[in-house]
Amino acid sequence: MIRDRLREVSGQIIAIAVALILGAIIILLVGESPVRVLTTLLRGAFGDQEKIAGTLLQTTPILICGIAACIGLRGGMFNVGIEGQLFLGGFAAAWVGFAFALPPGIHMLAALALAVAAGAAWVAIPAYFRARYNTNEVVSTILSNYVAVLLTSYFTIFLFKRPGGWSETPPILATAYLPELFSFSRLNWGLVIGLVLALGAALVFRYTSWGYGVTMVGSAPKFAEYGGVNVKRQGFVVLLLSGAVGGLAGGIETLGVHHRFMEGFAPGFGFDGLIAALLANGSPVATIFTALFFGALRSGSLLLEVDTSASREIITVIQALIILSVSAQVLVRRRGDSQAGERRWKF
Amino acid sequence: MVSNAGSPTLHMKAEMAVALTGITKRFGAFVANDGIDLAVRRGEIHAIIGENGAGKTTLMNILFGLLQPDEGSIRLNGEETVVTDPAVAIKAGLGMVHQHFKLVPSLSVADNVFLGMEIRRHGMIDHAAQIARTRELSKRFGLQVDPTERVGLLSVGIEQRIEILKVLVRGARTIILDEPTAVLTPQESRELFQTLRSFVAEGMTVIFISHHLEEVMEVSDTVTVLRNGKKVATRPTAELNKDELVRMMVGREVSFDRRPRTPSRGDVVLDVKELWARDDRRLPALRDVSFAVRSGEVVGIAGVAGNGQTELAEVLSGLRPASHGSARLKGRDLATLSPREIREAGLAHVPGDRMVRGVDRNASIAANMLMGRQHRAPWSSSGVLNWTAISQNASRLIKDFDIRAQGPGDAVKRLSGGNIQKVVLAREFTNGADFLLIDQPTRGVDIGAQEAIHDEIMRQRAAGRAILLISVQLDELAALADRILVMFNGRIMGEVAGDGADEDRIGMMMAGVAAPERAAEPA
Secondary structure: OHHHHHHHHHHHHHHHHHHHHHHHHHHHHOOOOHHHHHHHHHHHHHOOHHHHHHHHHHHHHHHHHHHHHHHHHHOOOOOOOHHHHHHHHHHHHHHHHHHOOOOOOHHHHHHHHHHHHHHHHHHHHHHHHHHHHOOOHHHHHHHHHHHHHHHHHHHHHHHOOOOOOOOEOOOOOHHHOOOEOOOOOOOEOHHHHHHHHHHHHHHHHHHEHHHHHHHHHHHOHHHHHHOOOOHHHHHHHHHHHHHHHHHHHHHHHHHHHHOOOEOOOOOOHHHHHHHHHHHOOOOHHHHHHHHHHHHHHHHHHHHHHHHOOOOOHHHHHHHHHHHHHHHHHHHHHHHHHHHHHHHHHOO | OOOOOOHHHHHHHHHEEEEEEEEEEEEOOEEEEEEEEEEEEOOOEEEEEOOOOOOHHHHHHHHOOOOOOOEEEEEEOOEEEOOOOHHHHHHOOEEEEOOOOOOOOOOEHHHHHOOOOOOEEOOEEOHHHHHHHHHHHHHHOOOOOOOOOEHHHOOHHHHHHHHHHHHHHOOOOEEEEEOHHHHOOHHHHHHHHHHHHHHHHOOOEEEEEEOOHHHHHHHOOEEEEEEOOEEEEEEEHHHOOHHHHHHHHHOOOOOOOOOOOOOOOOOEEEEEEEEEEEOOOOOEEEEEEEEEEEOOOEEEEEOOOOOOHHHHHHHHOOOOOOOEEEEEEOOEEHHHOOHHHHHHHHEEEEOOOHHHHHOOOOOEHHHHHHOOOOOOOOOEEOOEEOHHHHHHHHHHHHHHOOOOOOOOOOEHHHOOHHHHHHHHHHHHHOOOOOEEEEEOOOOOOOHHHHHHHHHHHHHHHHOOOEEEEEOOOHHHHHHHOOEEEEEEOOEEEEEEEOOOOOHHHHHHHHOOOOOOOOOOOOO
16 A cells, blocks of 8 residues: 555656656756756745745645645546636636625625635536536536636626726725735735645545545446445536635635736636646645645746746746656556556456 | 378368467466367358356457467467467458457548558548448448448447458458457347358358357357366357357356255345346347345346346346336335435345446455445444544454455455455445345355355355345356246246256256246245
């Protein structure tokens, strides 16, 4: 058991190492020193307390989106629509924030609640088609992203645009703000929510009857069905929960960081979260670390353009390499498994 | 058998399209093929028949280069050949149509047929030529397809024709078909047989794997019977009847002694009346099945695999809907219950495909033993699992059922087949159910574990459980069952008492040859 765990983890580490080595080669090719890029990245991400706070600020939405992805992965559902759920959640929270006047605290909770509901409602469409017609949720959730991003743009530009401003909604009222943790950074309680959520999800999967059923649906659906778990319903519920957490991520971004919704709000966090979850093999606790890794890359890259001749896009390249090497590793493992399966069944 | 350079021998060899000698293949401790000799004459349809797990597919995979034998040699067209991979086999004129098709749904029929060996003209794919060639072959062998149609829009039966065309354009003269009729409707099967006959009419050779007696009798010239990885016999089909074939398939010798028992016949626990159900192809798989199982008795279901037993087990466990009729468990109509409710009403189920349905191979023994009871005390309270109790219970069951494992945290995939089955039995036999549905309890399990499993089933009988035992092994049924019902083609052909298990009569019913009067039951 421990040996299995080790083998899994070592696979992920090898994947990251391969990606970093390839990244180093590319940095050399563009005429920079990999060592200098790396130290600049580290300095940019962890150089002083403000930089650390900045890294954690970037980590928060990646972490929460990562947990959303983990919930789906556990139940065998690939929610690739977290980006869209994040945008809708972000808009929903902003709308509650600027359109209503409520007492402090309650206002914030109401905005977060609507963000959660918006994320869940948005994924309910692909989830329904999956449960009812066995439509591949990967395709339908990917497609729902584009609709969500454009729909929120439409809301922002045509229905709720701040008079005279950019393509953004009016600012939310201070009663809906998510409190900041420190005076020197916009880092807010969203990070704490994310950490609590990660631990909570891990506990639910490990220590509840429901979590056991979901895990079995994800890893051995026929066995779960045989054991009396309603596989279709659990798939639906899991997607809904995943979408709800995706919406929450958007709400936290709005209430904690931007204090309004604007076009191009929080781009790529949904996808980064999904990658963080995959790299963590669907474990919410491990996602804390992989999300931190991606958050550090993002915030470290800000200094990269200032201090080196490498472009910030080198980070995107390294991320892409990680995705490639992680998926290659997953494919290699799958192939090994399926061959074992053939051997087992083909006599 | 080895190289005798005399001319009569040479002549003999040239007649053989395929000759396998002493093929042995082991998977761990399991011997899938045990010293099998097989000679297939050119221009014949040679059927290889045997139960699931008899070693048919392994043997063909060895012939086609997908697996390497541990021992033995292969001659193709008289030439000693080491078939290192399928490319070697294809070059020697072999072609294989697998059970699972490998087609690209978005491409046309012709494009699929020529995939990887496209006809080119000026460096471009010559679609017109591919379509013409596909059409010509499909006419010649009665494989009706429209070469321009997209594969994704076609039925499974037509997909199989495309697979056969693929094999033909690659120049195959000897065609291996692995359970080709499993996915076909009866009408499509008849058309396939026509095609196979047109192959041999052109001097080609067909090797046909099946476990369906009727079609083997109908289409083949020669039959080779495999059982438990060994060859039983090769005989001309004309000299055989179905009854003999069944006996060769399921074996004559009774290796298990009948277990002693005290008569005990309690209340009816399971009551099945006029039950009908369809299989995955939407064809009737259960036809008007009626029987009852009382507490304290073991009712056996005998039959060649694929005659409705799987569907019966699925209907009784709520995994497949019945199309007509009823099944009642302690008076409750199963049609109105979900699989979970059926379990709660008193079903324990040892599934036939234990690796897929019976366990999560990657999970621990403890987690596997939790399935089906995760909502019940003491395993959980208010939805929170008590892993201490779960783990302790697993440790106890590992001891009680003599499961060879280090502990409850061991992953199930580390265990042997027999021990995995014991994990399933331990879980199902201890969940307090009154009705045990046991499907192929000892398939792929070593002798020692078989004995232990049989002991456990008899203990459950003595404890007053109602047991339905589905098995393709007659000797197992004869050892354990109080009554044996014989299934053929979805029907119950008849019933025999377990202690007077008359093999000839059961064999006849299994072959669907005759349906002797069902033993008159006292009113």
